[in-house]
Amino acid sequence: MNLLDIEHLRVDLRSRERRGAPRTVIHDVSLTIAPGEAVGVVGESGSGKSMTVKAVMRLLPRRATVGGTLEFRGTSIPAMPGRDLARFRSQLVSMIYQDPRAHINPLRTIGDFLIEGVVASGQMNRAEALEAACTLLRDVGVNDPQRRLSQYPHQLSGGLLQRMMIVMALLPSPELVLADEPTTALDVTVQSEVMAILTEQIRERSVGLLFITHDLDLAAAVTDSLAVMHAGTVVERGPSADIYAAPRHPYTAALLASRPSPTSVARPVSIPGRPVSAFEAGEGCAFASRCPYAIGQCRTERPEPRTAGTRTVACHRSDELEAVLAEGVRA
Amino acid sequence: MSEPLLRVANLRKVFPGQGTADDLVAVDGVSFDLQQGESVAIVGESGSGKTTTARIIAGLETATDGEVLLDGKTVAGRGIGLLRAGRDIQMVFQDPFGSLDPRQRVGAAIEELLAVRFRQPKAERRARVAELLEQVGLDEQHAGEYPRSLSGGQRQRVAIARALALQPRLLILDEAVAALDVSVQAQVLNLLIDLREQLDISYLFVSHDLAVVRQISDRCLVMNEGVVVEAGTTADILDHPGQPYTQQLLAAVPRPGWVPSRRAATA
Numbered sequence: 008m009n010l011l012d013i014e015h016l017r018v019d020l021r022s023r024e025r026r027g028a029p030r031t032v033i034h035d036v037s038l039t040i041a042p043g044e045a046v047g048v049v050g051e052s053g054s055g056k057s058m059t060v061k062a063v064m065r066l067l068p069r070r071a072t073v074g075g076t077l078e079f080r081g082t083s084i085p086a087m088p089g090r091d092l093a094r095f096r097s098q099l100v101s102m103i104y105q106d107p108r109a110h111i112n113p114l115r116t117i118g119d120f121l122i123e124g125v126v127a128s129g130q131m132n133r134a135e136a137l138e139a140a141c142t143l144l145r146d147v148g149v150n151d152p153q154r155r156l157s158q159y160p161h162q163l164s165g166g167l168l169q170r171m172m173i174v175m176a177l178l179p180s181p182e183l184v185l186a187d188e189p190t191t192a193l194d195v196t197v198q199s200e201v202m203a204i205l206t207e208q209i210r211e212r213s214v215g216l217l218f219i220t221h222d223l224d225l226a227a228a229v230t231d232s233l234a235v236m237h238a239g240t241v242v243e244r245g246p247s248a249d250i251y252a253a254p255r256h257p258y259t260a261a262l263l264a265s266r267p268s269p270t271s272v273a274r275p276v277s278i279p280g281r282p283v284s285a286f287e288a289g290e291g292c293a294f295a296s297r298c299p300y301a302i303g304q305c306r307t308e309r310p311e312p313r314t315a316g317t318r319t320v321a322c323h324r325s326d327e328l329e330a331v332l333a334e335g336v337r338a
Numbered sequence: 339m340s341e342p343l344l345r346v347a348n349l350r351k352v353f354p355g356q357g358t359a360d361d362l363v364a365v366d367g368v369s370f371d372l373q374q375g376e377s378v379a380i381v382g383e384s385g386s387g388k389t390t391t392a393r394i395i396a397g398l399e400t401a402t403d404g405e406v407l408l409d410g411k412t413v414a415g416r417g418i419g420l421l422r423a424g425r426d427i428q429m430v431f432q433d434p435f436g437s438l439d440p441r442q443r444v445g446a447a448i449e450e451l452l453a454v455r456f457r458q459p460k461a462e463r464r465a466r467v468a469e470l471l472e473q474v475g476l477d478e479q480h481a482g483e484y485p486r487s488l489s490g491g492q493r494q495r496v497a498i499a500r501a502l503a504l505q506p507r508l509l510i511l512d513e514a515v516a517a518l519d520v521s522v523q524a525q526v527l528n529l530l531i532d533l534r535e536q537l538d539i540s541y542l543f544v545s546h547d548l549a550v551v552r553q554i555s556d557r558c559l560v561m562n563e564g565v566v567v568e569a570g571t572t573a574d575i576l577d578h579p580g581q582p583y584t585q586q587l588l589a590a591v592p593r594p595g596w597v598p599s600r601r602a603a604t605a
Contacts, residue, residue: 051519148600194383194546195590202598221520225592251594265524269549269591277524281489
C-alpha cells in the first residue's frame with residue numbers, strides 16, 4: 008500500500024473580503040509516495056508546492072476548501088478525527104523547513120527543541136528521548152552530541168542547525184518526511200552534506216520522502232520520481248531520470264533549458280513572462296501564454312493529465328512534441 | 339597593459355569583537371585589478387568576505403587597511419570615508435523587494451537620481467527614464483507603477499535601471515540573480531550579458547552560483563575565509579580548479595549523476 012496518495016487535489020481559498028471571489032491555489036495535483044521512495048516536487052514560486060505540503064499536514068488556513076482525495080496508508084487525511092490527526096502529525100509524518108532559524112525557539116536549548124515533540128506525544132520519556140537524540144546526532148555526523156544538546160541555536164551554523172532539524176524530524180521514527188526546500192538557504196558544500204545525510208537516513212529507515220524544491224538538478228539527483236508543478240497543477244510526473252533526460256511537457260523542457268550551464272558558456276534560454284499563480288490561470292493551459300508550442304486549443308481548453316507508460320503529462324501536444332522536446336535538452 | 343579601471347590592493351577589513359568576542363577578520367589582504375569593460379566575479383560561500391569586499395569598493399563600508407583605486411584615484415581604503423567613488427560605481431543588491439521604496443513610483447525612483455545628479459530639465463529626464471526602462475526590458479507604462487505591483491524579475495530590472503541611470507563605469511552586482519525564479523533568472527542574466535555589450539560597462543559580480551559565474555564573467559576570484567585562494571580566467575578555474583577548496587565547491591554543484599557527499603562534520 009502506498010504511504011501517501013494524492014488524487015486530483017484542489018484547494019480554493021475564500022477571499023478575505025466579503026464579496027471577493029474564491030481563489031484557486033491548487034488546481035490538480037496527483038502524486039503517490041511508496042514506503043522508502045523519494046519523490047521530488049519541483050516548481051517556481053506560486054506553483055503551489057508549499058500549499059500541497061500544507062494540505063497533506065492539514066495546515067491550510069481556515070478559509071480553504073479542499074477537493075479530491077488525500078490519503079495516508081489508505082486513510083483519508085481530511086476526514087481524520089482529532090485524536091488520529093494528532094498522532095498522524097506527531098508520529099507518522101515530520102516536516103523539515105527551509106529556514107531552520109525561523110522554526111526553532113532561540114531561547115531554548117537544542118536538547119529541549121529536539122525532544123519536545125516526542126516527550127509531549129508520550130512516545131518517550133525525557134531520559135529516553137535524550138539518549139535517542141544523542142544516538143541520532145552521532146548518526147548524522149555530529150561528533151560531540153552531549154555538548155550540542157546544551158547549546159542554543161545562535162551558537163550553531165546554518166548547516167548544523169539544519170542537521171538538528173533532520174534529527175528532530177526523524178526522532179519520532181516517522182513513516183513520511185516532508186522537506187520543504189530544506190537546503191535552499193545553505194551553501195552548496197553544506198547542501199551536499201545535508202542532502203547526503205537526509206537521503207542516507209531515509210534509505211536506511213525506509214521512510215518516504217516528499218522533497219520540495221525549485222532546483223531541478225538537485226531534485227533529479229536525489230529523488231526516485233518527480234512531479235513538476237506549474238500554476239497549481241502537476242504538469243508532468245514520472246521517474247526522475249527519465250524526466251531529466253527527456254521531458255515531455257514544454258514547461259519542464261523550458262525549465263531545463265533556462266538553467267545556466269555549469270560546464271560551458273551558453274546563453275540560457277529564458278522563458279518569456281513570469282511564473283503565473285494558479286488563481287491567475289484562465290480557461291486554457293496555464294502555461295499557454297509562455298509556451299512556444301501553444302496552439303488555439305491550448306488557450307481555450309485546459310489539458311487533462313494523461314498517462315503514457317511511466318509518465319503522466321498534462322499537455323495537448325505532448326505526443327507530437329516528444330521528439331522536439333528531447334532534442335532541446337540534448338542541444 | 340594599460341592602467342586598470344579598478345585596482346584593489348591589500349584590502350583588509352576587521353570587525354571589532356563585541357565584549358569578550360574576538361575580532362573578526364572578514365577580508366584579509368585582497369588584491370586584484372579589473373580592466374575597463376571587463377567582468378570579474380568573486381565566488382565564495384557565506385562568510386567568505388566576498389560581499390564585504392564588494393561593499394568596501396562601492397563605498398558602503400570602510401576598510402581597515404589597503405586601498406581601492408578607480409582610474410588611479412583612491413576611492414576607498416584606510417582612512418577614506420564612505421561613498422567617495424560617486425556615481426562611477428553603482429551597486430545592485432540581491433533582494434529586489436528590499437532595495438526599492440515601496441511608496442515611490444518606479445519612474446520617480448529613477449528620475450530622482452537624474453534630478454539630483456544631472457540637473458536636466460524635466461522633459462529630458464522623462465525621456466531618459468523611458469530610455470532606461472526600455473534598456474532593461476520594461477516599458478514606459480511601468481514608470482507609473484509601484485514596486486508592489488511588479489514581479490520579482492521586473493523589480494530587479496528596475497534596480498538595474500536605477501544603477502545605470504547614473505552612467506556608472508563599474509556595476510557591482512551582489513547576488514543580483516540569486517533570489518529570482520529559474521526562468522526569470524535566465525532573463526535577467528541575459529539582460530546583463532547584453533547590457534555589457536551595449537554600454538561598455540564593467541561588472542564586479544559577486545555570487546555563490548558557479549553556473550551563473552561561468553556565463554557572466556571573464557575572470558574570477560575564489561574567496562574563502564577572507565582570502566583569495568585562487569584567481570584566473572573563469573573557464574580555467576572552473577575547468578581546471580587548482581585549489582582543493584575550489585574543487586570542493588565544484589564537486590558540490592548538483593548535476594546529472596551527482597551524489598551528495600559528506601565531509602567530516604564541522605561546526
